[in-house]
Amino acid sequence: MLWSTTNYTWQQGWSIVQRVDRPNFGAVLDAFHIAGFEYADPTAPGCVRPDGKERLAKSLEELVKVIPGDRVFYIQLVDAERLDVPLAPLGSEEGSLSPYYIKGQQPGMSWSRNCRLFPYETERGAFMPVEQVCKAFIETGFKGWIRCDQHLSRLLSYTDTLVLRSFELFNRYMSVPNAGIAQEHAERGWRSWKTLEKNLGL
Secondary structure: OOOOOOOOOHHHHHHHHHHHOOOOOOEEEEHHHHHHHHOEOOOOHHHEOOOHHHHHHHHHHHHHHHOOHHHEEEEEOOEEEOOOOOOOOOOOOOOOOOOOOOOOOOHHHHHHHHHEEOOOOHHHOEOOOHHHHHHHHHHOOOOOEEEOOOOEEEEOOOOOOEEOOOOOOOEHHHHOOOOOHHHHHHHHHHHHHHHHHHHHOO
């Protein structure tokens, strides 16, 4: 996870998989955590690292070369909201005016708990290159479970039918006392998935 203090990159996670070296122990690749670390930064103005595009491209190029698809057991695809007011870095004396700021909490965790979005929800502030990340995941040769961090499907092959769908999303709106929230999120997740399916030819 991008806010972890010890293992916060896919490279570190992959090194654990290699050390365990068991057939039933594989990697989970999460677009939010990879793009959120390499490309984005919730403490930066505009929420993007100055060298974010280059960092992400280099990271994904390495990922495709290093991780074989049969060792990827699960992938998650999710975007996030660009913050108008950046969060403060952990340990900042000044704090932040962001409504999601919690003193002593990793900014990436605050961002994750409040601001995740389905891929392609640009009208809500989604901005990360999730499609680019998903393409890299598939280029490893991966044929397994896909979760749009809201939508779970089995990738039987790159072009075959996808089945078993479920939805999940970490977002501040999930705590709103409204009986229609679950249906709204399910519909949003479905639209997101169908767009991804069309754009990637799944």
